[in-house]
Amino acid sequence: MSEKKYHFIGVGGAGMSVVAQLFFARGWELTGSDKNDSTNLKKLRELGIKCWVGTRPQLITPDTTIVYSSAIHPDNPEFAAAKAVGCKVMHRSQALALAAADRKFVAVAGAHGKTTTSGMLAQTLSQLGADPSFAVGGVVRHYQTGAHLGKGDYFIAEADESDASFLNYCPQLAIITNIEPDHLDNYGSPEKFEQAFFDFANCVKPGGTVILCTDDPGCCRLIERLRSPGAATENKKNSLRILGYGIENPPADLDLFCSVKPQGENPGSVSADYIVGEETTAVRLPIPGRHNLLNAAAVFLAARVAGFSNVNIAAVLGEFSGTARRFETKGEIGRIRVIDDYAHHPTEVQALMRQAREAAAGGRVLALFQPHLYSRTRNFASRFASALDLADQVIVCDIYGAREDPIPGVTSRIITEKMRRGSYLGDRDEAARVLAKAAQPGDLILTVGAGDVTAAGAVILQALAVRVSRDHP
Incomplete structure (x- = not known):
């Protein structure tokens, strides 16, 4: 291993985890932490990178360079400890440039x-x-x-x-x-x-x-x-x-x-x-x-x-197989397909709905949308409403705040109140089950957003499986 030591705060993030993998491939010593466990953390551990959930400020030493993203608040205990002992700090983009x-x-x-x-x-x-x-x-x-x-x-x-x-x-x-x-x-x-x-x-x-x-x-x-x-x-x-x-x-x-x-x-x-x-x-x-x-x-x-x-x-x-969470099929049960997509900007959502309409080939398009960021929801509520109305039925669940604190008065309802075909149901998994119940053979169900809405695909498939087994014992 190199004498260089790095600690990644928020290492489970999409951008942070790939930089951590590149550092590890170069033979640089590193550790990582995140507030939640995730598939990214699991993959990093499988590579041999020591990662933990939560914060361990007592492990931060002056010879460690801290890598952080803009999602990390200055009051993060590990970040504060790094500042206190005089660690060098490096933004994720600077770390990527180094790699x-x-x-x-x-x-x-x-x-x-x-x-x-x-x-x-x-x-x-x-x-x-x-x-x-x-x-x-x-x-x-x-x-x-x-x-x-x-x-x-x-x-x-x-x-x-x-x-x-x-x-x-x-x-x-x-x-x-x-x-x-x-x-x-x-x-x-x-x-x-x-x-x-x-x-x-x-x-x-x-x-x-x-x-x-x-x-x-x-x-x-x-x-x-x-x-x-x-x-x-x-x-x-x-x-x-x-x-x-x-x-x-x-x-x-x-x-x-x-x-x-x-x-x-x-x-x-x-x-x-x-x-x-x-x-x-x-x-x-x-x-x-x-x-x-x-x-x-x-x-x-x-x-x-x-x-x-x-x-x-x-x-x-002609051989490109795509990237994960970009119109990614999660499964099909009872002639109902479940597709996951990362779209989180109104233009992306509009393109996705048109793509889904083509893929449905005459079937209906049902969508579960999770807005990403309070500020984006506030700034583009009308455009989100217009894009989502291209589907046949839409449920909008609570906003995934990510790095942002809530903004007073900004909820998912400011989108649905502008829609003709949308309804609000805050709980993501409950919304998934409602869509599964409403789906008919030939329909296509979308889970849409940059947050954790991707997990709703498994909930929908499980509900569809229960329904099929009940109807065809």
């Missing part, structure tokens, strides 16, 4: 779509033989992990915009899937949110590349700013390559553009022609959802930047 220090860093940013895009890029470069390292905030199903320390030149990671910590990175290549305002509790205004992405693009190393979705108005505004006089130092302004992809016509002044021409969609796959210059490449994804064609276009361009051919990239994209 990627000797590689070509590829940072994937955006209000939504970054987990699927970074996971897709990791699998694509891996299957093309590049053996990249990656840190993805979800499990890449093909590898059954969200973290890998490879031997290749590239390091692929999600770049978290929620707290502006992505400004700690200096990537060689950056992908920006969209710049839809979110996390306004931190930024205060959409303008400041967009400013953070401008600053992030200017963190790219001179001579590096930015890939943006030109169907997104925020990305188009960013391109205009990056190309405007005085946007950055003349050295970087003249050397930064800006690539775009989209279904709509692109803005001017791009170094390269991938035009996406959708060709077909069914419940299990989607296809398109990707046109770059004079060359057209047919791409078929074995996952549903038209929005994934855009995610794949970003990957297509990134893999081209890495030196691979269009035809080889397309062949590998």
Whole structure:
């Protein structure tokens, strides 16, 4: 083991656990703690990492560097003990940058779509033989992990915009899937949110590349700013390559553009022609959802930047098996399917409902939605209501607060009171059982949100199993 010692506070989080795995793979000594037990903690223990539930401030010593995320409050006993004894402290984003220090860093940013895009890029470069390292905030199903320390030149990671910590990175290549305002509790205004992405693009190393979705108005505004006089130092302004992809016509002044021409969609796959210059490449994804064609276009361009051919990239994209909690089937009983999804922004929820409607193939779509964060619920209540009303029946349970304290007057009811097809039932598991009772053969039930709503899938399947056994003894 290395002489370096690290302790991760909140190690069970999606972002923290993958960084911990990378540190461990590098041979660095580390421990971790979290307020709750979880599958992530179990996996870390199985790797040989010492983790515990709760806090043990008495174990914090001055020679330990503390790794923390923005979800950790300053009054956390271990964090306070570290400050008291003079430990070095390091934000999760700084730890991730350290893990990627000797590689070509590829940072994937955006209000939504970054987990699927970074996971897709990791699998694509891996299957093309590049053996990249990656840190993805979800499990890449093909590898059954969200973290890998490879031997290749590239390091692929999600770049978290929620707290502006992505400004700690200096990537060689950056992908920006969209710049839809979110996390306004931190930024205060959409303008400041967009400013953070401008600053992030200017963190790219001179001579590096930015890939943006030109169907997104925020990305188009960013391109205009990056190309405007005085946007950055003349050295970087003249050397930064800006690539775009989209279904709509692109803005001017791009170094390269991938035009996406959708060709077909069914419940299990989607296809398109990707046109770059004079060359057209047919791409078929074995996952549903038209929005994934855009995610794949970003990957297509990134893999081209890495030196691979269009035809080889397309062949590998055709094998992408998805990431966990992205339209993930949890089971099917009595011709009723249960699908789990991480969607927690209104645009994501809207895309999910449309994808589910296609997958249901004439059956009804029932959804259990768990809002994530009080501030996001307050800021987007009307948009959540409109998106959820695309389903046939929706139950909204209590808000998953995560790092936030409750905001007076902000409950899930501010969503359901704006809905035509929604109802409020605070208890997650009770809501799951109500939906299971309402479901009919041919229906599709969704569990939706970034919190612990994923556990409701098992409750629904158990209730369906009891019903089937009762009806068909």
